[in-house]
Amino acid sequence: MTKYILMVLAGAVSFGILSSFVKIAYQQGYSPAEISFSQAFTGALLLWLLARIVSPGFSVRSVGRRQIAALLGTGATIGLATFYYYVSVHYIPASLAIVLLMQFTWMGLLFDWLFFRKRPSLMEAGISAVIIGGTVLAGNLWGNTDFHVSWTGIFYVLLASVLYAGYIVANSRAGKHMPNLTKSAWIMTGSALAIGLVNLPSLATESHLGFALGQWALFLALFGTVIPPVLFAKGIPHVGAGISGILMTAELPVAVITAHFLLGEQLTTTQLIGIVIMLGAIIAMNRYRVRKVKPVAAN
Template identity: 35%
Template sequence: MSRKPLYGMSVLSVLLGAVSYGLLSPLVKLAFDKGFTLEQVTVHQTGLAMVLLWLLALVRFKRWKNPFRGGQWVKLSIIGIGGLTLTTVFFNQALERLDASLAIVLLFQFTWITILLDSVSCKQWPGKFRLLAIVIVMIGTLLAVGILDEGLGRFDTLGVILGLLSAVAYSLFIWWTGRLEGDQDPVIRSAVMMSAGFLLVMLLYGSRAISSDAEGTLIGWGLLLGVLGQVIPTVLFNIGIPRIGSSLAALLGSLELPVAALTAWAVLGESISLMKLMGIVLILIGIGIAELPSGPRSERLASLEEK
């Protein structure tokens, strides 16, 4: 297969992963509304995702390469725990305390955090467009969370902190994944990441995860949330991000925000005022401006040269 179709497939993979992840937050909130606890939802979501990923890996066993050779499993485990799973843990805790639309806006602070990570990694101050992007994202966030409409009184402080922590963890996941080397099968990568992360989840919540009265229903919710939040995004991001880079992935991942906001409106009945819509648009504009210095075309050519 030529390089151009491979690149296009990588872009499409990240876009589809973003759509899947954007559907997650309103559905997690809905699971909470059905009476399931944070511990039950998080354990079943991550545990069943891990099982599904290993089943997929078994189906693709001919593509296996030993992930435990050369210490690669250590890198994958760090990404799985410090990036993928902590995003889920912090984000689900934020959803317990905040509206789904507010939680996803806080998660989207990963955009400027990723910019800062890239700058620190390259030991270079962000360019003027990226600095402008940070300012625009900040302004958009103030509008999107409804501060101007409703003031600060309605916000749960701990929920906001947890939402921001999920943004840090998500940024680390994207940034680390963009620096993975080698040609390991993306399903195997995802399965190893999720296995390491599930160990953390069990340490945190395992003793309080069983619902004796409605375990069957809870398993159904876990499968749905695991597929949308872990299996599809993790596999697709592992396919796309190493090829296109973390910065462009952050831009493409912005599709999560409108998907999550619209799903929260359609499923949960959360209101979306004109001011909040303007804020979401500003955040998306800011993410686009962040890519102007190098541009998607430049990043694409560099990525293809590396491959």
């Protein structure tokens, strides 16, 4: 169980470093549609190439159309979550956006309860509350009296949070008997298709397509659409949707720390306290989950 927990955490860390680099790309004139679509499209190509190398004998016929449709739908959720999150940071501060995105933690547990009757334990609910409190501190919102924020940005990031939670639940149940790279390739194909369809008019008229954008696409694809999905595809089915949602909150402290060192953004004592609270809660949940699973494995 420990190695699967580490896989989910590593995927979250990979996601966490992206926002700083995306902000740099925005400074160079690229749009959320260009960045998110090129990232997903390049990632899908890389995953299909790796899938053919690692599992050359795998046949799609052994899976069925329903499974493929489920994987494409799973990809659509993470693709649109990424796109709408990228859009939101144009309207609201990055610290507020990441804090609101972290609401997928309790949303994942709620979805598991509502749709699959998997009621969260008191421990899971309590740790979720602690993590949510930690995100408020880590986002530097404690004592902030400036409420002049864009409701458009808040809408987009909350929409991204709902889609992110749906992705976690869907990924934990779709394509369980498929090779991980092939599963990830189908998911990223769905991601690229969804982002492309939503942004078709703007992408058709963009003038930034070229080698420079390709460099950004390759870098962001590796850390945003290749490494995390592969790790999530392997780890989430073993860890479970609810716990995975909690583990993936590691994206927040990583994003804050990366922004501090790469972009020179302020990192206050309050934020550090919030990060410590979150990491402590995540570690506590890991220990709880491992102790809970060990007796079952012994039987």
